[in-house]
Amino acid sequence: MSLGITVRGLDIPDSVRAPLTEDDVAARLVGKDATLWGPDAESESAIRLGWLDLPASSRELVSQLADLRAELTGEGLDRVVLCGMGGSSLAPEVICRTAGVPLVVLDTTDPGQVAAAMADLDRTVVVVSSKSGGTVETDSQRRAFVQAFADAGLDEKEIGRRFVVVTDPGSPLSETAAAMGARAVFLADPNVGGRYSALSAFGLVPSALAGADVGTLLDEAEELAGTLAQPDNSALELGVAMGAAFRAGRDKLALADGGSGIVGFGDWAEQLIAESTGKQGRGILPVVLESVDAPGASGSDVLLAVVGPDAPATEPAIGVTGPLGAQFLGWEYATAVAGRVLGINPFDQPNVTESKENTQRILSEGLPDERPAATIGAIEVYGSGGVLDGVDLSSHDGVVLAVDALLASIPPRGYLAVMAYLDREKDATAENLRAALARRAEKAVTFGWGPRFLHSTGQYHKGGPQVGAYLQLTGAIAQDLPVPDQAYSFATLQAAQAGGDRKALADRDRPVLHLHLTDRAAGLGQLLSALT
Template sequence: MLELVLQARCFGRLSMTAFLALVYLEQPITLSMPDTQFAATYELGQYQSAVEAEVTALNDQNFTSRFWQKDATLWTQDAAAQDSIRSFMGWLRSPEVMLKAVPEIMDFVHEVQQAGFQHVVVMGMGGSTMAPIVFQRSFQQGTTSLPLSILDTTDPGTVAALEATLPLEHTLFIVASKSGTTAEPLAFGDYFYDKVKAIKGEKAGENFVAITDPGSKFVTQATAEGYRHIFLNFAEVGGRFSALTYFGLVPAALYGIDIAALIQGGVDMMGNCGANGPVAGNPGLLLGTALGVLAKQGRDKLTLITPDSLSSVGLWLEQLLAESTGKEGKGILPVAGEPLGTPEEYGTDRVFVYLGYEREADQANQQKLHALVAAGHPVITIRLKEPLDLGSEFYRWEIAVAVVGIVLGINPFDQPNVQAAKTATDALMKVVTEQGKLPAPGEPAASQDGVSYYTKVSGADATAVLQAFFAQAQPGDFMTLQAYLHESDKLNEELAQFRKLVQDKLRIATTSGYGPRFLHSTGQYHKGGPNKGLFVQFTADHPQDLPLPGRTYTFGTFENAQAQGDLDALHQYDRRTLHLHLGPNPEQGLQSVLAALPAALGKLG
């Protein structure tokens, strides 16, 4: 296999014409960047010439200089939209800015350690928690650091289980909300502030930290309640682009990660992407162009393959890709956590991206990827030397997603359809406040073994309803499982089994997520992307609910309202939905569904 290796420091010696001439050989391209110590290989087959042409066109338009000057005409000619785009491009220089903030963050870490705290909980949604999840699961905890937990669900069982593990008096709670108005983190903060106040009285605020934007209303509340520290982030940085800002770096530092080295990776990638002047081998441009061109040619399901050590990166990429690209009926669907299969299991709507470590052979996945390349599927391989390379990788993907927006002709920095579910939920919560309960969901299409099936299709029993629902699937569609449930190993196994049954029979992409987390990530794609989804929502009873301080409703009611609001929003966009209410025992209820599913799928042609 011939590989073309382009050293970042030598890009200036190789003209773009010569670079593209070599690309035309249709061999894998390896971009080796000595500053960040990892490489990317593109095996694009028949799509390579189209990617080559798009790279040429963008560079002919002086892409790099215009991009770093925040020239919004790269994305749109609409003046109002251009203003919006420029207002959300502050992330471009955030690694440089945050490198200067390292002493401030480390002083805070030392203060927290000296104060005797024993645990840290990050409470937020979407962009404020995705990077901390990756850091907590991808790095080993530092020897002198604090254990880190992340709360990003309103499920009362999850909140109660977390609370039971915490030494409340010695726990530092980080309430992370960019806008300062996001309902979930504010609810989490109020709940645990009330718990700590019962122990420490007026000193409860010593256990709390706020990360939010300047001018948010949350600053007023945090100040009044005596929060230990308020970190003001950057208003011009959207949540999904905030991994290398206070939202990601404060939890990372408390967890013992070398944030200076992490940020330096982002700074290095900035240079490789043209921050200091035009470059001929911009890795963010190449990745974004490849993904955008492939999506336009029908390869719009980005299937992420990782070893277990990097599996959490899928959560971060899901939000970045889906929320940035899923709009105006276009977009790239990120598919994470789906076991890699053989070529005949996939249609022509897939592009495969492998993200792993150089030191991990991961032979099982590599053999399957080689088979996929041989069968004509495009495969992109990215390898890291160590977890700290994630700083550079975060930045590469942020640039790439911005470039995808250019190729697809969309604004990658807004999220117009996320608000739909929020608005529907707010309307339902108003009903709860006035009437004391949520409106009834209506009559189910079928009920069996304690599970209620709500959908527009009909059937005499569970098997018939499932058959009618999945009979709607077409080539190029996808299925997503939306679990408004208390996550457990057993449920994860059952959801994975559900996905495998559907993928094996229908040969469509499958995704899965816990609500309300995904409302702030893939939820944008679900409503704003192409109408190719079959949405299966799971809810359950809450026999052990938790009250919310200062509110007339509970966590369980809040979660159910979010589920119903999401469903209402999907109906507003004419999506195909199946709502399964699993009753008081979701694991048992889902097992009942799984018992009926094989027969239902088996009756399909």
């Protein structure tokens, strides 16, 4: 496979392409022209274009990380756990899964999943990644690992040397890292936003320590970077295709793998596109598909994007071929271009803090006292936004009737978001709901694990077009886990995050169906059996 990326299947009207050519957008973007997205975006854009330099500027990390990995493995520390959310976790997960090297990614507050990550402590090093340093999930996970190492008999100095920290200069986490005596601290470029940070220390540090070849990743990106000032470069074409599709009414971008050899790329691209474009009542909704012919690959409001050489199964569609490093840089560039076409700022995320603030309020005031509308088998049924009005929940088909009522509430050109606050390892069958519901709804259906989707599609849910309906899944906790030196546990934090997000959606009068699984395995089995 050649370096760079190739985009095929394009049919773009001159009305979209010509203004970009006339305005020399390709060269101006490479030149970091912050005026490309209008005066309202200029101040933010001026401090968010450092990602364009990363293929070259990150090169100095390669040898440093090789030395650190050798040092760690020489001490028997060959198991890497990454504590991070959103842009801090999604790229390393793709890099390591594609490379076939083990990396434990902890981007959850589910107590069972957190507890499982704290296995094999005698050979574990923990990478704590956060730009702001104040992310509640990551801070809670760090506290839990510190306590676990202490319980295993390590002294304070030994505990510190089990941590590697990636953060922005001057962040609270950088101060915490110094205080705890972290083995290594990598300060990332503050002019790179989280979702554009795949080729920065946030993407490279955990990946290299886990054994991935990050030097080759940078080679792949650098080859593409040399073409990006050209007016007809492939990444620009990808961005123009996304923007043109949006203007033509195809505001859902279905993402599928087509033999790329890259594992999990859609989850990374989902955050990049949703959080960058979903604002001001508009946006491109990425829909990650299980395959090129999965439900949701076609529709009057859908553009299919196939990553890899396989031919798309439907029209209209585009194909994007190239190695992972080039794909990272190419999609970042394309998303910035699409932002120009949509007329939005692709570098801010004005609605992300809303659910966080709701969560903090619930943690300080206590969980709300909610009563289910019905309990059917292992599922408690709750609803808001009028979704259960007139629904008979008394029959054994009550859950199906409730789900069908939610699907009926999806407006034309709308979508359903499935949001699972569960353990994505032990409760993995929940992902099968996406395809089942897409077949049933015949509309766009997304799936996200909570709370990680709050750092991804969560921005689109609140800031994008208000045409969504929402299915939230929560589950009973078999064994809770305390968050050291905090007044709440992981179970309470997880419940508060789910409740905070429900409130953010309810405040927008969006239909929300909340299904609480009193027994996770039984409840998921019951739900999947009823819908398939």
